[in-house]
Amino acid sequence: MPAQIAINGYGTIGKRVADAVAAQDDMRVAGIAKTKPDFEAKLAVRKGYSVYAANRDAVAKFEKVGVRTAGVLEDLVKGVDLVVDCTPEESGYKPLYEKAGVKAIWQGGEEHALTNLSFNAAVNYADCIGASFVRVPSCNTTGLIRTLYPLDAHFGIDRVVAVMVRRATDPGDSKKGPINAIEPELEMPSHHGPDVQSVLPNLNIHTIAVKVPTTIMHLHTVTVDLKKPATGDAVLDVWKRFPRITFVAGGDGVKSTAQIMEIARDLSRNRADLYEIAVWKDGVHVVDRTRLYYFQAVHQESDVVPENVDAIRALLELERDGRKSMEKTDRSLGIGLAG
Amino acid sequence: MPAQIAINGYGTIGKRVADAVAAQDDMRVAGIAKTKPDFEAKLAVRKGYSVYAANRDAVAKFEKVGVRTAGVLEDLVKGVDLVVDCTPEESGYKPLYEKAGVKAIWQGGEEHALTNLSFNAAVNYADCIGASFVRVPSCNTTGLIRTLYPLDAHFGIDRVVAVMVRRATDPGDSKKGPINAIEPELEMPSHHGPDVQSVLPNLNIHTIAVKVPTTIMHLHTVTVDLKKPATGDAVLDVWKRFPRITFVAGGDGVKSTAQIMEIARDLSRNRADLYEIAVWKDGVHVVDRTRLYYFQAVHQESDVVPENVDAIRALLELERDGRKSMEKTDRSLGIGLAG
Amino acid sequence: MPAQIAINGYGTIGKRVADAVAAQDDMRVAGIAKTKPDFEAKLAVRKGYSVYAANRDAVAKFEKVGVRTAGVLEDLVKGVDLVVDCTPEESGYKPLYEKAGVKAIWQGGEEHALTNLSFNAAVNYADCIGASFVRVPSCNTTGLIRTLYPLDAHFGIDRVVAVMVRRATDPGDSKKGPINAIEPELEMPSHHGPDVQSVLPNLNIHTIAVKVPTTIMHLHTVTVDLKKPATGDAVLDVWKRFPRITFVAGGDGVKSTAQIMEIARDLSRNRADLYEIAVWKDGVHVVDRTRLYYFQAVHQESDVVPENVDAIRALLELERDGRKSMEKTDRSLGIGLAG
């Protein structure tokens, strides 16, 4: 019998995790919980998900606009094996899950301290097998881990400085700005550096974040001082052996994040998502043998989605081999865009 | 045997028409022709389409980057029943098609005079049956026809003034602006008014166009003086009887074009497209019994796609009943989003 | 002795009114009041304005960051002849002004009902002479009145439909969006129509508003059914006789609001402001003798500034002839850009 999974929070990440879980054969979506009966709730019903109101008060709101609920979050949680919590940060549902005795996965908006265990399928799947609670770090952090871990394993890393040029808000939002400005995050390092270290504790990394008026992707410019000499081709060869990294080329007309998202659309991906980190092949440069510079683009809405699926397998011990879980997940989501 | 269709031009519209044709059971994509071997060409190969170079000179460019071509456009055209021409305006391929004796469909970038027959499935399918050449008007024009034709048929229209707030460029493009400005089209009426009249010759319509810094949809504000009195609800009831109009509501959180595109993504539409014209239910207002105002959003990349499929059926006489063709097309594309 | 003027609220409008008042010889800035000691407060000090904290609580905040205050708003109000209230809507300071026995001017964020008297220098200066309280309507409303009043006076107006394509937020703000969407105001008419009627009560006008991702100007597309036949040139001739309308031309390279703002910068206007309404000469079209269509651009930050100065003169009876007040104001601000 497939594992029963609840999705608490059905926004950008929650709705994607729901669809990804639904695409697996060893787990199923028992239901999703939501605070507001907006168009996303209506589409969830249409998709066939059992919709639960986040609490008793919310039930009335759902009923008022004709969205039938299957109960409230508490009911949902009782009957499942695991909850994927995709609510906004510090929503505070942990006691509820503990009381119900269910396992849970949180997203990167939460602090590492909430679970003391942060997950990346390629790095520490084995360490998370059977755990009760785990956190999947944020989209940017996951993106950095994806390309830095292979480099550290193969060449050794002395120091990383990553400047993250961040999208300001998601495509489905129209309230936030800026419209015509660039906004630096004055605190340093940005939270992403320590966050990468929650998975790669020995990595010397400094992160800097800048927000710009776009909705579609983050772009990272990464400076890595390697311990062993490398070439651009050698770096690309290492990355090619790791999953969830894909390659694009300015020479093919992929000049910006706009064309990367266009590729995801042309691949007929669900929601036009790109779960992989996209690295520009012709933007990888090694100077003075050990100084590596590269650009990567991160689809903030979806890169953590396959990680959540793998985390479910690890916690529920549905699969003990991380590599096999990743392959299974990737096959189900159509991941594997040739570079 | 399914009809053999060539797609000449594989950009925003061409690649969508190709996929839509491929989704039908009475026609198939014989091949697509392209001038440049960029990432879109590579993805076409990956999708399994036979790729033809636009001309002999282009073949070398394709070979140089390892994109195998099945020949040149001229070869492709010889073996098909019909070409859908999705090349930029005034590309001048008509003589080639005439020489090869194949039927052809052009897009809205071309003048009505090229074919003297402009197509809209709901309005004049019957008039186009068996024709050799037809033009599908532009996305904006098609959008206006979709909602105005039912109004004219049921209430009669005295006068229309449509202000089209246009997206500046498509999501996959990153070269064009403006970034932070509003640009009026000073010529009046914009070409859309006469273009609507190419399908609805007796409609008194004046169109005004303004370009704004967004990539995702056009938004029309339409002022209609009706001949017979109406109410907002009566107007909505009429539209509901027509295909390819869908309804959204500010009350459901659909505040802008951003949320409409999010709906298309959440519906798992191919490329996150929305073939229907989206009308805000709570934005339809009738003042003084005959003065109707409404907002509609047009997905510039895709609303004409189902029209192209129907046009193919009409020209090749694959189906003589327009309503049946539309139903078949819509079913294949997943059209029919409940309002 | 010049009239003593207080400015309560020192944001987008307040700081401009302060500078405009300071540029007159018959009035002076007694002080400005502010709630927060941010960079704008520091620049106010630097400019030599006496800065008052909005209330006792705010004083500490100012002192903490070293911005010296001259007292609190209440102190300021006591010693002046008139307060220009540029605080956010419904700030509720009216009782304070009444208690202090000072006259006051509010901005368009407030309802007409607050004062029952809305001001436009060209239309009803005489009606406002000696009044205690008056409201200057919003930037968009003022923009519509500027060009519609002359048309109504000379040709008569049957009906107006104005579609306002609005900037989403001001250039100095970086919090609000949308970044990549178009947002219609679903309520109709937008508040601007009734607001125009607060000054021009007999005008038949319907207004429609759409918000777009730009910070620099609003653009209006105006449809006017005239009572008497006109030509484009005749319309331009009428407008040229009225102040605070300026003319631009696509033929000169003024394709969008970007170039209009560039003109304001090139004219070395204070803060690069454009107090006039800009009409595209080559965008004025008359169809069927009485149907007029035109585009105008409104600099949302500054078009009401000269109106505030004139309103001060009217209320304090510094000048009984509105035309003379306008000329004086315009001369001081450098208004009079030749078309």
Next chain:
Amino acid sequence: MPAQIAINGYGTIGKRVADAVAAQDDMRVAGIAKTKPDFEAKLAVRKGYSVYAANRDAVAKFEKVGVRTAGVLEDLVKGVDLVVDCTPEESGYKPLYEKAGVKAIWQGGEEHALTNLSFNAAVNYADCIGASFVRVPSCNTTGLIRTLYPLDAHFGIDRVVAVMVRRATDPGDSKKGPINAIEPELEMPSHHGPDVQSVLPNLNIHTIAVKVPTTIMHLHTVTVDLKKPATGDAVLDVWKRFPRITFVAGGDGVKSTAQIMEIARDLSRNRADLYEIAVWKDGVHVVDRTRLYYFQAVHQESDVVPENVDAIRALLELERDGRKSMEKTDRSLGIGLAG
């Protein structure tokens, strides 16, 4: 008698250099040359500049739209002491200037090789005294030099990595994008690194450029490995001793480039320009004693303008002391915004 200066090219930089020259007492604008009689040409006439057509062919175009020319560029060049060439890159006017025997200054669009002498007032004024030809590097390069030179002089610099998040186009332009994308410059280093070395030949610098959808400023994130230990305060103290660096603070509400440009407007600067490089005080961080990170914003339209004025003085030997020239220039332009 003041030196006679010609400005060839009257776009973003040219018109600003003209106004800055006009503000000096030891030089005057003999005339400006332009290729097209657009609105900028009309405003130049209005400002009282003598306008010359770039060539004989252009004269007719000017006459046609009623813009009176004083002759052609060749006439203008003959009568002056120096030409500031603000034409697009590789316009190729050098032979014309050589033939006329006049000195000339080019902008950063040109290669260093054109003059073999690149100018920065604070760094190498003395080296340029009496030179015939000099180049003022681009806005970004000038911005980097302004803050790096003091650091190198006081602490010594081992290595710099600068990630430049660039505005896509200027505010007065509405043709270029991207609207909703981030575009990396895949070539590395970007031209800025070698360009900085044209003035600071021994600096070890790597520059990376990314283009984003904004019009108003560039934002640099700079990583500097210092030779001697430093603190953030010590770094700020060094910068305060150098001209044309100004300081802003997130704590004052300056969260983004939007608020920096607002400051320039509030200071009533001509064209709302900011000639200084703006450094966020609360964004300067030193980690591990020698690793300095900071953010700076560059007003791409104007930071090179005072450099051009100083370069004129150096070439024409109007002033032999660079520091005095800078003070004179800065006073005339209102530079000296306290941090």
